[in-house]
Amino acid sequence: MERATTLKRSDPWVRLWLGAGFLTLLAGFYFALSAPPDANQGWLVRIMYIHVPTAWVGYLAFFGCLYYSVAYVIRRKEHYDRMAAVSAELGLIFLGLAIFTGSLWGRPTWGVYWTWDPRLTTTAILFVVYVGYFVLRAAIEDPELRAKAAAGVGILGSINVPISYMSVVWWRSLHQIQSINLMTGRVTIAPPMLLALMVNLAAFSLLFIGIARLRGQIALREALLEEEP
């Protein structure tokens, strides 16, 4: 049963999600380019249309990893373990993109590629947590043991997401510093910019679902290949 679905050439759902994602991305690209420049940042604001969606998908992916890790601990199905790994993988890629685009934006805006802003620091820490997740996966040969250990790290690591976020909030409220907030653009955002941002958010989310599904199928084939002599 599982084998039959595996060997089907391509899953229509993957094509649907990816197709919708690419179409929305095209629309998002159009809206992003037609949106007006920001009063303070000028055209630099366009980086936001990539930066915010990648960061959003990164966090979404880590919550996906949490979801599938919990599901694995409860149900003990290999599928959940594979999907947790796929989610974490995509989360790393998108969070890496978010950090990269963020530093490209930071150089002309703040004058530096990197500052020790709490949000930046906690994001970097989050990145390291999931690098550790994959180092752990690579270190364990036995699939069941690997799945169990990875689920543990996936769950604890995801708990760090809201904790890091809260610590950012607490830090600010403690210090009362007027640090540059990456999200300030959203408060005073003009309708065309909001539209561009929303369309891009939708596009990246759709692409994420499509890629995750596709990657999950590839992971399944890899697992089946390992089993067969």
Next chain:
Amino acid sequence: MIGQAPKPRLLARSFWLAWRDLVLELRGRSGLLAAVFFLATVLLILGLALGPAPRQLAQAAPGVLWVALALAGSLLANRAFGLEVEDGTLEQLLLLPGEREWIYFGKLLFQFSLQVSVGLVLLVLTAGLFYLPLAAWPGIILTLVLGSLGYASISTFYAGLLVRLRGREVLLPLLLFPLVVPVVLAAVRATAGLAQGDWSEVGAWWRLLGSFDVIYVTVCALLFPGILEGG
């Protein structure tokens, strides 16, 4: 060691497990002594690196204290399950009837006691070498207790997770450090506030540490039996 009560008394079990580990640790000596001397070396190197100006050293002292303690914690974490695996006693622990959370709590208590005792030694050393003001010492000790509990909750969990793995000595710090950053950060801030006599933020950092402790201990205790099971 464990009482012959008809119903397993899990709290007592946890306590006796921690007690046994502590006795073994004190008799063996090598682990604790090595950790303390390693830390003394770290402090000397940091002292040299940061320069001889007393004011700079005093400013860096809270950070030095907690970085050294975090390093010590990753050394000590390997002690939590190291002997169990060497002597093959982990299977016997797992064979005992009842839920397995008590193993986690026992090991946590053990790690916590080690962490706090090493922390106290470190505190005295940092006060001497880095001129950390100890006027508010009850507050600093409370910070030490809260921070050590948060640190130990995660280090114990990961030590149990990696117990049968080769190369765990390298993996453990890699997994452990990113997760304990919030705890270390809050502890450093609270210690710095206490050292400078600026109490305005200390309460907030304590609350933060307290909530980390509650969350980490709860989640780790819930997950631990599922992770350890069967090994």
